[in-house]
Amino acid sequence: MSILEQKQFIKSIHPFENLNKSQLDKFAENIDITYFKANQTIQKAQMKPTHLYFILKGMVQEKSEDEVLSIYSKNEIFDAISLIENFSKHEFVTAQETICYELPRQIFIETLHQNSQLESYFFQSISDKLNNHISHEKNKEMANIMIAKVKDAQIHKAIVLDTNKTIFEAVKTIKKEKIPTLLLKDENGEMYVVTDSDFREKVILNRMDFDDKVIKIASKGLVYINENDFLFNAQLTMAKHGLKRVIVKNDENEIVGILDQISLSSFFATNTFSVSNQIVKAETVEELKKASLSFIKIIKSLNAKGVKVEFISKLINQLNKKLLDKLYKLLAPKDLYEKSSLVVMGSEGRGEQILRTDQDNALIIDDDCEIDEKTLKDFTEKFTETLVDFGFPRCEGNIMVSNPYWCRKKSEFKNLIYEWVNQPSGDNFMNIAIFYDAVSVSGNKELIISLKEYLFKVAGNSQTFNAQFAKVISSFDVPLGFFDGFVFETDDKEHKNEIDIKKGGIFIIVQGIRSLSLEKKVLNINTIKRIQKLNELGILETEFAKELSMAFNFLTNLKLKSNLDKLDKKEKIDNYINPENLNTMEKDLLKDSFKIINKLKKQLEFHFKLNYV
Incomplete structure (x- = not known):
């Protein structure tokens, strides 16, 4: 390899892309290429290591006596930890002919102490690596946005008038202070807000007298946020x-200003608010x-700009709830709406569904609600079909309000819950879960809160029930082999060399x-x-x-990234990913995530005594 190729190779391995020019030059000047035969010991246990190795070709096993602990292959390094501790706990042996670059320990340690990003990476925990990877992969500008505080944005000055001021006096104040919003305070301390649009839409259109008190066009029910909040x-x-807009307060509970949607536009380049507003103002389906x-x-916009998956999930979950609430209000008979609860279940209920997969909803009706069967049937069928038209696919398991099984009175749901708990079966445990x-x-x-409390009461403290409910975890294998290699689908030709990260990872955590x-x-x-x-x-x-949370977010992020790519290619979204499409660090973190999940499985097996169920 030429010097340029050596540098490109080093920079391709995370975290060495963080080397500055002089550090990269120093690495390139001091590395040597070396060849090892199969079954040759590169680094002995209980010895002081001498080099950091970059694998160009071949495979190396990390062993403790005869047990293989880990495997390293092309475009990977070993063993930075031994170099840092100046002691090799394990033996490193080639599994086949291997070619490596070797870098003297002294150069690595000197550079480590000079480069804070390298030092941080090699001294952090698995959960920190997972968290930092998400930030590493995302837009740096957006990363700054995610830690930006309310006080970092443009906050309009808060001018507070008493409620005896006239409309004319209020308008003069707005013009003088060059602000779009006024606050009013009455003698009891109650706060109100008046905006420039209130003057246009309420005063002018209604031809109000300018000497009328401004309180007549004000609104109350203000929402506050702390200036140090994100x-x-x-x-x-x-x-x-x-x-x-929201009203901004400081830590002393004093009003310091007003943050409006326009002030956020320089931070967020999505039309989230306008969509939310569309939903609120919608009068037709x-x-x-x-x-x-x-x-x-x-x-797509939030993901491209680097917003973490948990924030995207929260935002979309809020929009989905708002959408379903408005649709229910538009379609439901009045008597039904006032005495019922529309619930969403599964990943949507948990607030973890980002891309629409299928409907999982139910309708709980108060026992004293009087609605005839035909009216109810017509409504629930229309509700389901409307959601299908909106892009929410029909649930393959028929878990929808249009299915009478999931649309019933509260007392009937109680009977169902009792049956689910006391007649154990795969279907009943699935119903309890969703x-x-x-x-x-x-x-x-x-309605839903009281039914969950009833579920807690019926399930009681039965160790047998809890173990049976958890038992399904044993049926799912983490797709990581004994030697840290990925285990691929073998029976599914369509997904050859792919991993189902929901079945082998996300579901086990959930x-x-x-x-x-x-x-x-x-x-x-x-x-x-819940964690x-x-x-x-x-x-x-x-x-x-912390590790479980980060592993869950990492897997969810991989799934979202993969499915957005499939959407762009007009492909069907699913839970499969191909590890070959991941970079070296993503592969490592995927393995780390699976190790965390294996640890969870072992803890659950011990906690619930699953081997005895």
Whole structure:
């Protein structure tokens, strides 16, 4: 290889792309190429290592006595940890003819201490590596946005007038102060807001007297946010409440200004707010459908700009809830809406569905609701078909409000829950799982909460039930071989050399955490929030909880990235990825994630005594 090719090769291996020019030159000047025969020992155990090795060709095994602990192949390095500790715990032996670059330990250690990014990488935990990788892969500008605070944005000055001021006086103040919004405060301390659009739409169009008090056109119900909160949370709050502005307070609870949607435009280049506003203002199903068609565009834009998958998930989840609530209000008979709860279940209920896969919804009806069977049937069928038209595919398992099994009175759901718990079967455990993940998106939220509390009561503290519920995890294998190689699909020709990361990774985390949460009667629905709650309860150690959260987000991000690529190619979205399409670091982190999941499986097997079920 030429010097240029050597440099390109070194930079292609993470984290050495962070070397500056002089450091890269130093590496290139000091590396030598070396050849090893098959079964040759490169580095002995219990010895001080001398070099860092970059594999150009071949395979190297890390061994403890006769046990193979790990395998390294082309475009990988070994063993930085031994060099840092100046002691090799294990032996490194070639499994076949191998060619490497070798870099003297002294050069590596000197560079490590000079380069903070390298030092940070080699001294961090698996969970930190997973977290930092997501940031590493994303747009640097957006990374700064994700940590930007509300006070970093343009905040309009807050001018507070008393409620006795006239419309004319208020307009003069707006002009003088050059602000779009005024705050009003009455004698009881109640706060109100008046915007420039209020003057146009309420005063001029209604031909109001300019000497009328400005309180007549003001609105109350202000939403506040702290100036030290993240700017992205401000956008989530605006999207959630359908607002154009929030009132900013400091740590002393004093109003310091007003943050509006325009101020966010320089930070977020998506039309999230306008879509949210479209949903709120929609008066027909067609208007609502038009808003829903923008979701994919928002997802692509946020992902391209580097927004972390958990934030995209939160934002899309808020929009989905708003969409379903509005659709339910538009289509449901009034008597039904006031005495029912529309719930979504599965990944959508957990707030983890980003791209639309299929419908998972149910309708819980209050026992004293009087609605005839035909009216109910006509509505539920129309609701399901409308969602299909909106781009929400019909559920293959028929878990939809149009299926009478998932549309019934509260007391009938209680009977179902009792049956699910006391008549164990695969279908009943699946029903418990999806129902436990349910969240109300419209109507009376207390209906679903009371049914979950009934589920906790019926399941009780039965170790047998909890073990049987968790047992399904044993049926799913993590696609990682004994020697850290990926295990591919063998029976599916369509997905040859691919991995189902939902079946082999995401599902195991979701069901494992769900099983522990159900046992501990945790009401949290989202997997990450359940992990945090289990950590608070002392069920999961802090570091392991952190690793699980990062592994879950990493796998979810890989799945989203893969499916967005398939959407662009007009291919069917699924749960499969090809490791060959990943870079070296992504492969390593995928292996690390699978190791974390294997650790979870072992803990669950011990906790629930699954080997005895």
